[in-house]
Amino acid sequence: MPRLNFYRKKVRKIKLTKFIIILAVIFGVGFASYEGIDFFVRGLYVHALSADSALLGKVGISISTLSQSQVQKRLDNVIQSYSNTLNSQSQLLFQIKDTLNGVNKFHSTVALLNELGTTIGSKVSISSLNYKSISSTFLSFEQVQSADDSTSLNLEKKVIESSGYTFALSNSEDQNWYRASNESISVSDKK
Amino acid sequence: MNFNIFSTSYVGIDIGRYKVEGVRIKKDKEKIAITSKFSVPYSKKIFEGEELKDENEIISALNKTGKNLKLNIEDFIVTSIFPDKTLFRQITLPKMPNKSQMINAVKFQIVKELSIPSENITVEVDVEELEQQESVAAFIARNEDIEKFKSIFSKALLPLPDIIDAGYMKFNYLVEEKIKNGISFITFEDNTSTYLELFKDGKFLAIDSTGGGADDLKDNNDVDAKIHYLQLSDEIQRLGRMMLSRYSLPSDNLKRIIFVSEKMDYVNIWSDLFKDVGLGESKNYKEFLNLTDDIPLGAYNLAVRGALESAKIKFLPKKS
Numbered sequence: 001m002p003r004l005n006f007y008r009k010k011v012r013k014i015k016l017t018k019f020i021i022i023l024a025v026i027f028g029v030g031f032a033s034y035e036g037i038d039f040f041v042r043g044l045y046v047h048a049l050s051a052d053s054a055l056l057g058k059v060g061i062s063i064s065t066l067s068q069s070q071v072q073k074r075l076d077n078v079i080q081s082y083s084n085t086l087n088s089q090s091q092l093l094f095q096i097k098d099t100l101n102g103v104n105k106f107h108s109t110v111a112l113l114n115e116l117g118t119t120i121g122s123k124v125s126i127s128s129l130n131y132k133s134i135s136s137t138f139l140s141f142e143q144v145q146s147a148d149d150s151t152s153l154n155l156e157k158k159v160i161e162s163s164g165y166t167f168a169l170s171n172s173e174d175q176n177w178y179r180a181s182n183e184s185i186s187v188s189d190k191k
Numbered sequence: 192m193n194f195n196i197f198s199t200s201y202v203g204i205d206i207g208r209y210k211v212e213g214v215r216i217k218k219d220k221e222k223i224a225i226t227s228k229f230s231v232p233y234s235k236k237i238f239e240g241e242e243l244k245d246e247n248e249i250i251s252a253l254n255k256t257g258k259n260l261k262l263n264i265e266d267f268i269v270t271s272i273f274p275d276k277t278l279f280r281q282i283t284l285p286k287m288p289n290k291s292q293m294i295n296a297v298k299f300q301i302v303k304e305l306s307i308p309s310e311n312i313t314v315e316v317d318v319e320e321l322e323q324q325e326s327v328a329a330f331i332a333r334n335e336d337i338e339k340f341k342s343i344f345s346k347a348l349l350p351l352p353d354i355i356d357a358g359y360m361k362f363n364y365l366v367e368e369k370i371k372n373g374i375s376f377i378t379f380e381d382n383t384s385t386y387l388e389l390f391k392d393g394k395f396l397a398i399d400s401t402g403g404g405a406d407d408l409k410d411n412n413d414v415d416a417k418i419h420y421l422q423l424s425d426e427i428q429r430l431g432r433m434m435l436s437r438y439s440l441p442s443d444n445l446k447r448i449i450f451v452s453e454k455m456d457y458v459n460i461w462s463d464l465f466k467d468v469g470l471g472e473s474k475n476y477k478e479f480l481n482l483t484d485d486i487p488l489g490a491y492n493l494a495v496r497g498a499l500e501s502a503k504i505k506f507l508p509k510k511s
Contacts, residue, residue, distance in 0.1 A: 001364065001367040002395050003496070003499070004277075004360060005315060006272060006313050006355045006356070007337050007341065007352070007354065007355035009353040012265075012353070014197060015264065018265075
């Protein structure tokens with residue numbers, strides 16, 4: 001039987017209320033799907049992290065109650081906190097190391113000399129008062145080539161002497177030890 | 192539960208020669224049932240011959256029908272243009288792979304034959320058994336008539352119809368399952384012409400027409416009707432036998448001839464006149480389908496046409 005369409009409307013319309021209901025259903029189904037997938041994924045990661053749950057618990061993370069993103073966020077916070085602590089402790093250790101190396105103050109050298117003197121029990125010679133910090137050989141000092149800051153050098157001499165050490169110059173012409181050139185300055189062992 | 196986004200309500204609107212009728216049917220899966228129907232006779236004669244003289248009468252009746260049926264934008268609405276506005280041609284064509292090529296070829300033929308610009312016409316073809324056809328049944332309507340029909344709906348403040356069918360097809364869809372075997376005629380009496388459709392095993396073969404129609408039933412009584420249909424019957428018989436001859440069909444294989452009219456009041460008299468003329472079993476359309484008297488036939492058919500667009504259907508038991 002022929003079906004003749006001398007005119008055929010191209011689109012069929014639906015009422016606005018029906019359109020809104022359909023949209024709501026689509027969004028509802030989408031949201032439910034999202035929740036379903038999220039529940040499934042949560043099951044997967046809870047299973048995957050179950051062996052580490054005690055460790056996570058110690059840092060206040062419960063994988064059974066938190067979503068994946070929440071766990072990740074809290075882990076980031078804990079890691080950041082640990083990192084900050086480590087940074088701060090590391091910084092302190094660096095300061096201690098610097099202090100031990102005697103790079104901050106010359107007084108540290110005295111402490112080191114004191115320590116070394118105690119250890120080896122003999123006279124220690126200082127080659128230079130212009131010390132450098134060389135971590136592996138921090139007690140190797142260069143020879144003084146010119147020393148004209150008598151105030152600071154005398155001050156240091158006093159500090160060393162007050163610690164119980166004596167200074168002696170060798171091959172000095174005028175006995176002004178700090179003006180010496182190509183001379184060796186020695187610090188005696190502790191009296 | 193029905194999950195269809197679109198409405199499963201189909202509305203047939205039959206703008207007839209004497210009234211506007213509407214039927215709303217509901218399709219539930221494969222079953223359909225009439226949910227409402229409405230009929231508005233014109234207050235006066237609005238056709239002079241086949242020429243429409245008062246469009247406003249149709250617009251008014253259409254508006255009332257739409258309101259009564261509560262038409263809305265979701266309804267799938269099917270209607271048909273007047274029968275005389277559709278031209279039928281059987282055209283021989285080389286075999287073509289698809290409908291659009293066939294329509295273009297038919298247009299080319301029609302343009303040559305009628306000397307009318309191709310952009311002014313709409314062509315439809317019967318694409319059943321496309322591969323096997325040597326000739327094609329082509330139906331032609333002027334775009335001007337189609338647009339005029341659409342504008343009637345707009346003026347009546349109704350949604351545009353989803354489909355505009357041909358007027359002389361508007362009684363076919365309810366019977367198509369019942370004429371699947373043998374040769375059948377459907378005789379449709381319009382106001383000034385009568386159309387005769389020929390089917391073989393349910394397949395449409397041809398349509399032809401003769402003068403004389405329901406406008407001739409002037410006095411509205413049995414005697415007048417009998418005289419009218421006696422005169423018309425001779426023409427119908429002659430036309431029927433000529434069509435059988437044209438398609439080389441044996442008249443002894445005729446199964447049935449079905450009668451339907453724009454005025455159904457006297458169709459029984461008409462069908463009775465064909466009881467013994469050798470054109471098969473003679474049946475009044477309603478009698479053939481066991482329909483109740485008050486169902487608007489054209490509108491019901493057109494509503495079913497809409498439902499047929501999307502699925503196979505079965506009819507629920509008749510409701511009185």
